[in-house]
Amino acid sequence: MGSTNSTLLKIPNVEVLMQETGFSPAHIIRLHDRFKALDKEGRGHLCPHDFGAIKELAMNPIGDRIIGAFFSPGKETVDFHTFVKILAHFRPVDKDRPKEPNSPEPINSRSNKLKFAFQLYDQDKDGKISRDELLQVLRAMLGMQVTDEQLESIADRTIQEADLDRDDAISFEEFRKSLEKINIDHKMSIRFLR
């Protein structure tokens, strides 16, 4: 326990962080270790190229977007707090925890998980997934198997399905509505973060 505490003590404001994210000390320590391992130069923060060094991530078709999600606009670095907060999106929802009416919405709530997914599409941050943005993601994910024409018709169809106000773009509200039937808690959670 001594070593655990000493590691925790090194992290500033660790209590607040745990409160916000709901992670246990063990998780925080594990993530801290990982953070340090990624931060090869020991600057205390991560840069995009630190993420790029992860081999598997480089092969992920939407890997760069996911990396981008860690960096708030205009910033080139991410510190440990933000890092943990982003990952907290993927903590499974715990049903046992008593719900306090006044507590702020937890990071791993359904709508926050959806927001995370939404911003991966919405690269220009205008609150809408335009046809072009969707097309880019589709192209990344479907790769060479499908022709451009087919991609475009798939994109059109997708937008048509979700687009309620007929503006040829998907707003977050529409995005959430169209995914109502999907068990987001299941699809956007990672077991070992529980």
Added chain:
Amino acid sequence: MFFDQQKSVMAFLQHFALLLALLIVFSTSCKAVTLEVGSVEVGYNDSSKSSATEDTSTSINGSTDGHAPSVISTLPIVTWKWHHIETPYLVALWILTCWLCKLVCELNHNVTSVIPESGLLIILGFILGGIIWGADKAQTFKLIPTNFFYYLLPQIILDASYCMPNKLFFSNLGAILIHAIIGTCWNAATVGTALWACYEGGAMGTLNIGPLQFLLFGALISAVDPVAVIAVFEEVHVNEVLYILVFGESLLNDGVTVVLYNVFDAFVSLGGLKINAAEIVKGIVSFFVVAFGGSFLGVVFAILISMLTRVTKNVQVIEAGFIIVLGYLSYLTAEMLSLSAILSITFCGVCCQKYINANMDEKSVTTLRYTLKVMANGSETMIFVFLGVSAIDKNIWVWNTGFILLTIFFVVVFRFIGVFFLNWVLNQSRLIPIDITDQFVMAYGGLRGAVAYGLAALLDEKKIPEKNLMLGTTLIVVYFTVILQGITMKPLVQWLKVKRAAHSDLKLIEKLNNRAFDHILAAVEDICGRIGDNWWTRGWNRFEENYISWLLMKPKARKNRDYLFSIFHKLNLEDAINYVSEGERQGSLAFSRSDEAANVDFKKQFGSEFADVMPNIMVDMSNYELGIEHFSVTSIVKDTIPSVSLDIHGQDRKNAMDDINAHHLLQQHLYRSRKHHRHKYSRSHFSINQNEDEVQEIFQRTMRSRLESFKSTKMGVNPAKKITKHHKKELTHKMPNGHPDGTGHLYGDEVDIAVGSETGAINSTFMRDTYTVGAGIENPVFLPDMDSPTHSPPWLMETEAVAPSQRAQRRLPWTPNRLRRLAPMRISTCSTDSFLMADVSLTLEEHEEHSQTDHVEMRPVFD
């Protein structure tokens, strides 16, 4: 109120009539059996005494008995050959009887919504069994274990595994395996030992059963039956995770039970004294070898099937048969190697599913799916009926209240304990824990069925003296679970508010996001630097994509395999079908089709399909074709175009003209059926929506064509002037299809004007009234004959030689020059019945056709 009563009385009468029919069929089969018994005895007499003096009925039997030919004095004209066809005949009759039972069950949905079909079938089985008992004073028909395991069970398992939602199954495989293996062992052990303990405690009086026999009984009674489970759960529509857990468990549990049964059976044969630690270890080893060996064999067969379907392109008709035969072989092979046959066929179906669906033609996939459904549902029905029939047998009933009640009690209680405990363990690590209501339903859904009965019937009476008690108890447990628990399942699910399956349409955006979520999760796992579920999933997917599908899939299937795209494709198809049916329902459809796609050889099709239906028209056609060929040759000579391309031109034109001809003929004479099939994902229901207005419409069409023929005789035939005109047009235009001009006159007003001027306005309006009265008759496509006396036959005109549809009348199609109706589709939607119906009108129109023949024969003159 009164109407309701009347309705219910009518319904009852209907049911009663059907039941009567059923019983008649049944009694014949019963009589047949008594006859058969008689004939067998006669056969013995024949061989032993070789006497020729018999009474009439036996002589009939004797003379036709292939084995004992008797001297005949004269040539028999008709003989009674019961003995030849006895077995297949009885089998067929029984199948028919069982299926009729299902029909009776399904007649009233009010009943089936309360009592599950499986329960009803068992109850009907009781009735049938009672009749047999009454007729024969013995139970002549029983569910024989070999028949059950070799002929009835395999297709059910194959169907269940082939239609298994693959992804769901594999993502819950851990939980399913734990429930199937550990749960089953737990049930077998606890039920066995608890019963034995009670026996020792004196709860059952004196019975000749040892502890090992109790364990054996515990093993066979713990078989949760997939057939019963599916039959019940399909009707209640629980959420998919619960469904797959119960379903997967029951499927694999069968295999495990059989293995466990065999191990205990071996122990019983060995006898209690010879069992030492080594034998027990052997038993455990054999359990795993048999179970996993069977599964492995199934995977091997799945690979074989998948590879075979890579090359079956040329025998598409029997393509689907390969899967069934090889699946069955995987079952038999496992049985031969004394591995678990059920597990073998299960894994065979689950594993090959993806690859064969990609490799085979879409039609073959549908065929396979429905063939399996027919077979599975059929044998399922038979199993339940026979479970009922088998009960009516005095010999198997040895009553022991203590044993029976305690068995039911322990079966239920230990099932609950086992399920709750295992789920508690599983929930420690599950992402989405199984909630308590789901667990309850899971435990309650442990229905016992035919597998338990089959195993009980397999028991050897020499080794287990109390076999009949066990058999009877098994039957009671089966009835208890299937009927009682089956009936209470639905109210229970409603009362507990178990999460139901959300029925939703396929949505591209959902699939797209699922894909995105997978990538996101994998990426986050990478960032966290830990190996999680998604890492394994991704690793497997990559391996599968790179190696397995390379081995098992056709290159072509591999290429257009992207899941999202195939979803998109499916959605598109759905839309197209909806569009067509909607358009047809509203009465009009303007279809565009490019010329390149129109290379259907109509002459051939036409000739083979309709030659006998409309001989006169065929004469027309051939004459006409002659004309065309002649014509094109002459034009070639005139225009001196190089012969190669000319040939193509000629060919093109011929095809195109054929197309138009056939198209027009079809439109004139055939009725387009509006039947459309809709496939629900259910094991037992397949619904066809049929428009009931069709009959009326056909009738009105017939009437109209009658009027038409009347009119044409009255007015005489149209002058040849117009034909000349159009013919000249053809001469000037090399490619009849390519020209947009001259098409407009077909659409809309001009035609009507022509009608008005030549047949008289009164006549025309009268005609219109006739066919707009009825429902769904607004489509002018169905009344092209109306105009025919007033202008030349439409196929002699330009490309657009089709009566304008209503929508087309309102506005022109977008690309008139390249637009043609989709003729092949029409053919496919016309059922044989409609041909026959159209035939009526056809005879009336022969007259007209004759007159057209004259015109056509004039054509060469013009050239």
